[in-house]
Amino acid sequence: MTIAQDSVPYAIAELEPEHIDVIRATLPLVGAHIDQITALFYRSMFTAHPELLRDRFNRGNQSRGAQQRALAASIATYATHLIDPALPHPRELLSRIGHKHASLGVTAAEYHVVHEHLFAAIVDVLGVETVTADVATAWDRVYWLMAGTLIDLEAKLYADAGVVPGDVFREARVVRRVDDSSGAATFIVESADAAQPFPDFLPGQYISVGVRLPDGARQLRQYSLINRPGTHRLAFAVRRVIAADGSPEGEVSSWLHENIGAGDTVQITLPFGDLTIDPDATTPLVLISAGIGVTPMVGILEYLAATASDRRTLVLHADRSAAAHPLRDTVTDLVGALRDSNLESWYQAEGHGLMDLSELELPQHADYYLCGGNGFLQAVRSQLLAAGIPGDRVHFELFAPNDWLLEPAG
Template sequence: MTVTAAPAELDAAHAQIVSATLPLIGAHIDEITSAFYRRMFAAHPELLRNLFNRGNQAQGAQQRALAASIATFATHLVDPALPHPADLLSRIGHKHASLGVTADQYPIVHEHLFAAIVEVLGADTVTPDVAAAWDRVYWIMADALIALEHALYAEAGVADGDVYRRARVVSRVDDPSGTVLVTVRSTGEPFTDFRPGQYVSVGITMYDGGRQLRQYSLVNAPGHQELTFAVKPVPAADGPAGEVSNWIAANLCVGDLLDVTVPFGDLPAPDGAAPLVLISAGIGITPMIGILEHLAATSPDTAVQVLHADRSDESHPLRERQRELVDALPNAGLDVWYEDGRTAGTPGAHPGLMDLSGVALPDDAQIYLCGNSGFVQAVRGQLLGSGIAAERVHCELFSPNDWLLG
């Protein structure tokens, strides 16, 4: 389910105030969001321990995502001629639903966000009229998300926020790339069915007692009572190591119990008629594997072009399974790009970064794109620059940067 209608509009007076103050808010947005999270976590430390991604908080990624999302949304509201941010809201809504976010949490965000705005800009700047205008922006966005999330819960057949299931690990497979394939089965109420390309949130109680949540794409075909997701350990490099993913890789065993949500995610399901192009980098391969498994089970004659980029063949996650699935589909082809340039012995391999200038894509193809934000932005730019319509390019991001595609 995606957003199908434009959000409510600002009245003229509020739009004028927001338009006039948007540059000031934008200039101080990092300070505002830092103050917001500091205030909210001081008042509600359980949110940092049990809901928010502590790694993203440490890097500032979540702060930047919130700030940019609100600013992007406000920009659309003050200029109704711009396309409404339906895709942005849809991606956020699905991720919120996968975390079990409920309507009663939005007033908490509102309270501390507006206190942060006053703290940073001062009460002389944030007059009652300015506060009222931005209050309206916030609640237009919040109400749209609350309605979407309520509809997603209803579609999944669960009460609002009741998305977690206790699940037992029935299989663990360690891929040569270091990625871990985990298969779980609910110990109680079965998981709802899912669409290819969707994901689940997995909850792990960490060493300090905090319950951290991470989202992982499903790589098995729908229609079974078991869910299989792929976890790639994240070493400490430019930021903190992957807290949950590394714990899973180091500790998870068959028979262990996990908290796993029912599936969400707004990638459209392939219809089996239009040709597909599946483009990925690194662990962004996982939703593409799920789509290939779905095609192999239901629509094996679909024309599908698979393009993947990685640092090397050794780091290429699920490389063997990807090749097996492509070989099993009579109208599928595979091209890969390896940064290290070592392509000998790998059919369809190219050295360096992915370059689509020499790749012929079907005019009517539905294109799926997943990877880190830099890769998705770069490849999406190549696609749109070649004349492909934006509505045919369906993106998934694994970092809190959904606003980049808004």
């Protein structure tokens, strides 16, 4: 059985009844083999297009299997919603993916490349006896519904940025580097082309930073913007990722720490990201972070301080120690500059234990913003839901494939 390669993206987000029955019947089988399918898919695609692994995809995530799990979870979640529309719509998932794709310069044509290798992997793993014409057609429909939604979203993001799809990369000149006592390095950059200054951005957004590594690969990583908007300069903080527990050293973070200082140039993208605050809102804010996850919160705090905001703001941070807390002095100063703000910290090495939100009086009508590692975000999200905070009030950022976010909170 050969799956058609001349399919076109569908703009509507509904599955026909005959496809619903097929997807409902085959979803458990696809789900049971999804790890095999996605592993074969990436292997096949990177063999045919080695430049994607070298210059676009995060090689660290690939080596750990994180990207494969994220793709698998995304497809399964979207398909599950299509056959049961009563389930929560995965719009947050799609928005997160769309912004990440825009930050990487993904274009519509690349969805056809993914389609070719993904569906070939489905046939290879499940077999031609299982992937009948009806099964192939139904899953093809699911793919293009999801892809079409993302293509439309990304087209809008590019249009809003005033660029043609994919044209997001710019040369930046480092005007200043500041090394934090925690080990994080802040890079302040401006456009290398004075005639094309950087556009404004929303507090909480990020850029991708691309570096050419010694083996010739151009690797990209996302970093939150930590300065206030309106200056035509962008600032981002990088903590060096040390090899530990079988995970490799961070290629990009190490290269930036070792090679980049004032006067050097780096490649960055225009700002994207949907973990942003509503500048017109007056509801309280609760900013919750761990480790280098503090960076989008710093960007939000910079904006609040620059606009003399009187919003009630509670800043909560967890770390190994006060010394390890990135940009701790900056956070302290910004919180002190706001009219109605408090900072609470939990430092494990100093006997504070893990962040425990039951110790606090949490405002029910606040907007909650979270950023940190997988385990931290799972735990905090569960605590918030247990405390009665509505799920639509909880917003999160994670600079790794966010497959766990697709699972129900424990």
